[in-house]
């Protein structure tokens with residue numbers, strides 16, 4: 614009987630940690646919907662030229678941004694802040710991209726020190742990990 618109870622609580626703990634992991638990793642389905650908040654300034658256009666999401670061009674194309682060096686899209690004129698981030702060797706992953714999105718200037722300050730600012734005039738603290746998960750998925754589709 615005691616064993617049965619212990620087994621149950623182990624199983625329960627596993628379920629709980631799975632839930633926690635799912636939250637940490639972000640939900641790409643939610644992120645796809647939330648990405649509408651970014652379309653005013655960002656499009657998702659694949660290497661083969663397919664427009665996965667139509668959007669503005671004030672900001673860089675975010676297709677394949679996960680795994681890309683920050684400030685690293687050729688032909689886009691980045692701010693001093695993003696160029697400095699590029700020089701620091703930072704590569705976007707889901708975690709740092711979510712942090713940047715939640716507070717672009719705060720992220721630059723934490724990463725590079727004071728005095729660096731981004732020209733992304735927008736902070737998106739809610740759903741940032743979901744959007745990062747979506748961007749990771751889109752970039753991997755290879756289309």
Ligand code: HEC
Pocket residue numbers: 648650651652653654655671672673675678682683684685686690691692693694695710713714730731732733734735737744
């Ligand atoms: C009002 C316009 C605007 C909106 C809305 C906007 N951005 Fe941006 N974003 C920019 C600009 C401009 C830059 C270039 C920043 C720079 O050079 O400092 C940028 C840069 C970025 C970068 C860095 C890309 C790189 O190549 O290093 C990421 C990542 C990013 N934005 C994500 C997002 C996401 C995700 C959203 C939606 C939640 C979003 N942005 C909404 C204007 C915008």
